[in-house]
Amino acid sequence: MKKKIYTGMMMALLAVVLSACGLHPDNVQPVNQLPAIFPDYVDVTVPVEIAPLNFAMTDDAFTDIYVDVKGMKGGSMHAEGSYADFDIDEWHQLLAANKGSRLIVSVCARKGDNWYQYRDFSINVSPYSLDEWGVTYRRIAPSYALYGHMGLYQRCLSDFSETSMLENSQVYGQCINCHTQNRTNPEQYVFHVRGEHGTTIVHNHGKDKLLKARNDSLGGSMVYPYWHPGGRYCAFSTNKTAQMFHNGNNKRIEVFDTSSDVFVYDMEQHVVIKDTLIMKTGWAENTPAFSSDGKWLYFTTARCGDYPKGYDQVKYSLCRVSFDEKAGKIGTEVDTLVNADVTGKSVTWPRPSYDGKYLMYTQLDYGYFSVWHPEADLYMLDLETGVSRPLNEVNSTRSESLHNWTRNSRWFLFTSRREDGLYTRLYFSSVDEHGKATKPFLLPQHNPKVYYQRLMYSYNTPDFTSVPVKTNAREMGRKIERF
Amino acid sequence: MTILFGIVLFCFWNYVRSAQIEAREAFQLFLFQSDYFLSRLSVPGGMARYVAEFLVQFFRSVALGALITAVLLVLIQWLSWKLLCRNMTAVSPSHLFPFSFLPSFALWKMICDMDVSMTLPVAVLLTWLLMLVLPNRRKPSLVSSLVLIPIGYWLLGPVIICLVCCHFKWLQKSDDRIVVLAESAGLTILLAACVLVSSHVVPYSLWNITKGIDYWMIQSDKAGTYEEIEYDYLLQQKQWGKIITLSEEEEPKSLACKNVVRLAKYYEKRISGEELKENMLHPNKVLTSGAAAMMMSDVYLHMGFVNMSQRAAFEVMMSSPNYNMSGRELSRLVETNLITGQYEVALKYISLLEHTLFYRSWAKQMRQLATNPELIKRSPKYGSLQEVYQQTVDVFFF
Numbered sequence: 001m002k003k004k005i006y007t008g009m010m011m012a013l014l015a016v017v018l019s020a021c022g023l024h025p026d027n028v029q030p031v032n033q034l035p036a037i038f039p040d041y042v043d044v045t046v047p048v049e050i051a052p053l054n055f056a057m058t059d060d061a062f063t064d065i066y067v068d069v070k071g072m073k074g075g076s077m078h079a080e081g082s083y084a085d086f087d088i089d090e091w092h093q094l095l096a097a098n099k100g101s102r103l104i105v106s107v108c109a110r111k112g113d114n115w116y117q118y119r120d121f122s123i124n125v126s127p128y129s130l131d132e133w134g135v136t137y138r139r140i141a142p143s144y145a146l147y148g149h150m151g152l153y154q155r156c157l158s159d160f161s162e163t164s165m166l167e168n169s170q171v172y173g174q175c176i177n178c179h180t181q182n183r184t185n186p187e188q189y190v191f192h193v194r195g196e197h198g199t200t201i202v203h204n205h206g207k208d209k210l211l212k213a214r215n216d217s218l219g220g221s222m223v224y225p226y227w228h229p230g231g232r233y234c235a236f237s238t239n240k241t242a243q244m245f246h247n248g249n250n251k252r253i254e255v256f257d258t259s260s261d262v263f264v265y266d267m268e269q270h271v272v273i274k275d276t277l278i279m280k281t282g283w284a285e286n287t288p289a290f291s292s293d294g295k296w297l298y299f300t301t302a303r304c305g306d307y308p309k310g311y312d313q314v315k316y317s318l319c320r321v322s323f324d325e326k327a328g329k330i331g332t333e334v335d336t337l338v339n340a341d342v343t344g345k346s347v348t349w350p351r352p353s354y355d356g357k358y359l360m361y362t363q364l365d366y367g368y369f370s371v372w373h374p375e376a377d378l379y380m381l382d383l384e385t386g387v388s389r390p391l392n393e394v395n396s397t398r399s400e401s402l403h404n405w406t407r408n409s410r411w412f413l414f415t416s417r418r419e420d421g422l423y424t425r426l427y428f429s430s431v432d433e434h435g436k437a438t439k440p441f442l443l444p445q446h447n448p449k450v451y452y453q454r455l456m457y458s459y460n461t462p463d464f465t466s467v468p469v470k471t472n473a474r475e476m477g478r479k480i481e482r483f
Numbered sequence: 484m485t486i487l488f489g490i491v492l493f494c495f496w497n498y499v500r501s502a503q504i505e506a507r508e509a510f511q512l513f514l515f516q517s518d519y520f521l522s523r524l525s526v527p528g529g530m531a532r533y534v535a536e537f538l539v540q541f542f543r544s545v546a547l548g549a550l551i552t553a554v555l556l557v558l559i560q561w562l563s564w565k566l567l568c569r570n571m572t573a574v575s576p577s578h579l580f581p582f583s584f585l586p587s588f589a590l591w592k593m594i595c596d597m598d599v600s601m602t603l604p605v606a607v608l609l610t611w612l613l614m615l616v617l618p619n620r621r622k623p624s625l626v627s628s629l630v631l632i633p634i635g636y637w638l639l640g641p642v643i644i645c646l647v648c649c650h651f652k653w654l655q656k657s658d659d660r661i662v663v664l665a666e667s668a669g670l671t672i673l674l675a676a677c678v679l680v681s682s683h684v685v686p687y688s689l690w691n692i693t694k695g696i697d698y699w700m701i702q703s704d705k706a707g708t709y710e711e712i713e714y715d716y717l718l719q720q721k722q723w724g725k726i727i728t729l730s731e732e733e734e735p736k737s738l739a740c741k742n743v744v745r746l747a748k749y750y751e752k753r754i755s756g757e758e759l760k761e762n763m764l765h766p767n768k769v770l771t772s773g774a775a776a777m778m779m780s781d782v783y784l785h786m787g788f789v790n791m792s793q794r795a796a797f798e799v800m801m802s803s804p805n806y807n808m809s810g811r812e813l814s815r816l817v818e819t820n821l822i823t824g825q826y827e828v829a830l831k832y833i834s835l836l837e838h839t840l841f842y843r844s845w846a847k848q849m850r851q852l853a854t855n856p857e858l859i860k861r862s863p864k865y866g867s868l869q870e871v872y873q874q875t876v877d878v879f880f881f
Contacts, residue, residue: 144794145767146801148702151686167686169701169806245766247790248875250823308878420827453834454518456808477688 023066023080025108025115035107035118038449045124045430045438047411048099049158052091053123053441056083056449057109064110069123071098083447088159100127124438126430128410130157135413135426135443136165136179136186136469137462142371142422144253145243150457152179152191154469160446165469170477171197178461182227183354184407186469190225190234199483201476202234204267208476210483222265226289229354230325233273235264235288235297244308255369256307256314260284262299266328275330277321286316286368287349290323292356297323297330300347300368302340312366315340318347318359318381337381338388349401352383355409358435359383362401363390370401371415371424371458378403378414382435393437394429404463413462414440424458488584489557492591496549502716503709504549506597508542510706510773512808514838526685527678528640531606532697536807539601543841552594555604560587562611569619570652597706600805603698606642610635614649621653625666632670636677640695647671700804707737707774714740715778723747738768739775739782746782759786770795773802773809780815789872793819808835810842817849821859822868829853 034042036058046053057065067084070076075094079086084107094103103123109116134157140150151167168174174195182188189203200211200222211222220238227234239260243253261279263272278285278299288299300316307314318338322331338347338361348368352359359381362370370376377395381388394400396418403414410431415424419442427440443459445451496504513519513536523529523536538555542548564583568576590607593599613635618624628646635643647670653663682689687696700706707715714735717726726747735741742763749759763786770776780795796815800808813832820829830853836846852859860866 141797141801143801144797145770146798148801148803149806164686169687169691171688245790245794246877247788248872249877250825251877252790252794420831421825422828423831453831454516473686474682474689481688 023064023110025066025110025117028108028115028117031116031118033119034121035109037107039442039444039452041105041123041441042121043124043439044441045126046095046428046441047126047128047130047157047430048095049092049130050095050428051157051159051444052086052088053444054079054083054085054446054448056447058449059111062109062111066108066110066115068106069094070104070106072101072104073098083449085446092158095125098125101125126410126438128408128430130406130411130464131408131466132157132184132406132411132464133467134158134465135462136181136465137426138177138179138460139457140177140460141456142424142458144245147175150176152176154465155443156468160444163468164473165471166191166473166476170473171480174198174480178223178225179463180225180227180461181463181465181469182231183229184464184466186465186467188227188231189469190227192222193480194221197480197483199480201480202267204231208479210479220259220261223260224287228264228290228323228325229292229294232268233264233266233290233323233325233328235262235290235299237262237286237288237299239286242307244311251372251374253372254308254311254367255372256311256367257284257286258307259304260286262286262288262297264297264323264328264330269328273328273330275321277330277332277334284316289350289352291320291352292354294325295322296320298337298350298352298359300350302346302368314366315344315346316348316368317341318350318361337386347379349403351404353405353409353412353431354407357383357409358431360391360403360405360412362403371399371417371460374398374417374421376401380435380437391437394427394440399424402461406464407466411464412437413464415459415462416440419452422458423452423455424460425452426459426462484580485557485561488560488587489553492553492556493549495591496552497546500595501545501549502713503595503597504542504545504552505716505719506706506712506774507539507601508548509777509811510597510803510807510809511536511539512810512813512835512839513537513540514835515840516838519838524638526687526696527637527681527692528602528606528642528696528698530638531609531640531642532600532602534609535601535605535697538605540810540840552601555601555608556587556591559590559604559608559611560584562608562615563587566611566614569615570649573655597712598700598703598804600697600700602640603642603695606639606695606698607645609639610642610645613639613643614646617646617649621656621663624653625650625670628670629673632673633677636674637681640698641674641678641693642695642698644674647674697805701806702802702804705773705802705804707772710735710740711737711772711774711778714743715774715781718743718746718778718781721750723750727751727753737771737775739771739778742769742782743778746785766791766794770798773799773804776802777809777812780812784815784818784868787868787871789819789822789868793823810836810839814842814845817846817853818865821849821852821856822865822872824856824869826853826856 037055038058041053066080068078071094075097077090104120106120107118134155136154138152152165155162174193176193179191187205192200202209220240222236223239224237225234239257241257262285263274283301284304285299285301298320302314302316317336317340319334319336321334345363346366348362348370350361362376363379364370364373364376376399378391378400379388380391398417400416405412413428416427417424426443429437429440431437523533538551560583563586567579590604617627650667682692730744748754769779776795776798780792783792796812799812817829817832833846833850836842
């Protein structure tokens, strides 16, 4: 009997202790508005595989948050604390149970001694899966001429794990950039290392080949790459890049090319395929991309000038030329798809969807280096109708660019400076069968408010990856140092 | 003798190399944040680096910085003497005493170079302490070493090799010399294994790891020459007369220093504002090092060129020899972003500075400005610069 009383008392004490640990919103005041949360996940659409959308109140004065999530098709979960930190397994179960439906999120937050209950909001769980493992990107400070620490990283999209593929601390502080895979397949990728041991690294089905960074026959280095879907060819631009600076107007840098051309590199024969149509004298061809069937090579082009004078009038048009995969030959006629003389704007980073329906590009007032242009917006060209439209669903008043597609062409990612105007962050959105995009959401982090506030790097040249990229950074560093 | 050594060290750093004391602080930003601490602990030698950076934040006061440096080197000398006495019992302590100065002298010479960080003397000091607490019997000492080498390597870096070397002392004390040699070889292999394994888990080359990730700067020669550091120090103090005198004694080699001399001449009314502008050297040629960029950021702000000042400050952050941030230049970036109206970016930097000891109160004042931009107009320093900036016609320049 004594034992039972003792056990009962212990249980009661444990219950008191446990209940004291949790939050208990009381005297809750209803607020007839949506909660201001960071990241803004209100009414976003997410793929079923995505990591938990942890969030916090935007206003630092809120010390606690109490969040209930209910699935319209069933299931629920709860998070509380200084920020909403959802259990990963519970989150994935809830999303899987509500695929194609909605989650209703109820937020109660404490400021001082008062609790406030906000209007519920939805998170839509898309019927379309990502079908990708994660993303790859470069992280680099938004710097000027000099560069410090940077690296190429990969991040699983189902959780928060990030691993480095290569950091420049492993290769004597050199610049590493533009990691590009073939249709999200890491069996084929290419990236560059600039500086003393400069090289272009081509990874082709388990073998690494280091190419000379500067190709004398091209008169420059291999810069912006794009793989042919067949995997034998890779298109590159070769650019003589320089920087100019602004002395006012809240702008910082202008990255421009004194000259540029486009060419195709045959990865089997290791020969450069050149053609005057994509290396036209007096014109700067740039940012190549193959169509999803590999029959077309898209590129942008503008007349060369003597800069800095008149650089704010340099506008790139979007063009395409046919490509014969078997013969490895460029076609004979160039089509202009978006004419800068007509739009009065400049086009950069054409990225065709892999299903062949669309081509997404960035449009800006002039030039091509869109991350430094606040007016840069994403546009989508319907390849069947030839009609372009701004993707107002995802654009902001700040720079959007460096976009790319998932293999199933249902999702795309892009970078945006919408948060603070300087540091580029990674966003995701989906496209429905009518080509309409959903409200984008920021790459989830475990404690996103603190993470992004403290992160002094930008996300650069992101892409999806179907499986983790197998790299041996130490070995790669050695190869580069020996090159 | 030790006290005299300490006084000499203090005078050297306080009067002869005061500029370098200030420069060390300028090239780092010590944050009271758990993730900052964990990021330091995530690489070999991280604890020594953390302690060193904690100490260097006090270098904002040159006298305090000189005192800390002197105390560090004196402690190393004193511990060296203790270790020599303990390990070389056959030799008279008075004969050993002069040799105890050798490590401190060597470190003194080394840290005169900005490419050698304060992490090295801190790591040496802490390793010396570990060696002092090793048991004075061979087998317990061996067991302790087996535990301390991997832990010490991770916390203090490769200087822990001294612990391995320490084991060789048993050669003179033991009859089992082959066993001692085998034990020492085992300890050496253990340390080598630690270094090799760590090279697979941290993003640094084996060479960087072997020489100590933060003992020597990853990007050497990026901090700047001593001439630049000295001119920068005088610029900070606004000692225009001294700058001109220094330049008259010897023409500065650095282009950034030449610009500082022109600014000094302008303030001393020896040249006009127009002459100052006309002779200002090309930014791409001037921003050759961290110290040069620091100076130029100041010079440009003095002249009202906010964008250029901002660029120079950012270049300092990028040219940090060991990828550290710079508290001084982060503060400058707060200022330039307030002037140019990029308040969200300013707030991002302010929130970092609020996690420091010495920039915190200033950052809180700046938060007031960033959250109430109308206050900037009333600020005597930033109001006028913002007005000038808003009236500036934007042009491209190289």
